[in-house]
Amino acid sequence: MKVKKKDGKLEDFDKNKIIKGCKKSGASAKLANEIATAVRNKIRDGISTSEIRAIILRELERKDKKSAMEFRSFKK
Numbered sequence: 450m451k452v453k454k455k456d457g458k459l460e461d462f463d464k465n466k467i468i469k470g471c472k473k474s475g476a477s478a479k480l481a482n483e484i485a486t487a488v489r490n491k492i493r494d495g496i497s498t499s500e501i502r503a504i505i506l507r508e509l510e511r512k513d514k515k516s517a518m519e520f521r522s523f524k525k
Contacts, residue, residue, distance in 0.1 A: 450489075453497045464489055467505060474520035476513050484508045 450462040464485045471481035488504050509517035 450492065451494050452492075452501065453495055455498060459495070462489070462492065467501070470520065470523065471505065471509070471516065474509070474516040474523070476509065476516040480513060480516075484512070 451459040452462050453459055467485040467488055468478075468481040471484050472478060476484070484505060487508050488501060491504055492501060506517055506521060509520055
């Protein structure tokens with residue numbers, strides 16, 4: 450599965466990047482893994498990183514509002 454970066458380059462989807470970002474925002478390791486799996490199940494080849502970010506935020510909003518607020522403050 451390929452992800453389209455801001456600069457237009459394609460790179461392989463990396464579930465670990467989502468886990469790392471969620472944990473950095475304060476989510477537990479378990480929740481971070483659940484969110485990464487949910488994202489993986491919702492994406493398509495060529496999805497943009499901004500679309501992935503929106504999915505992550507929706508999942509965090511539903512499960513951990515404090516971590517969602519922190520994640521939202523990260524550089525886009």
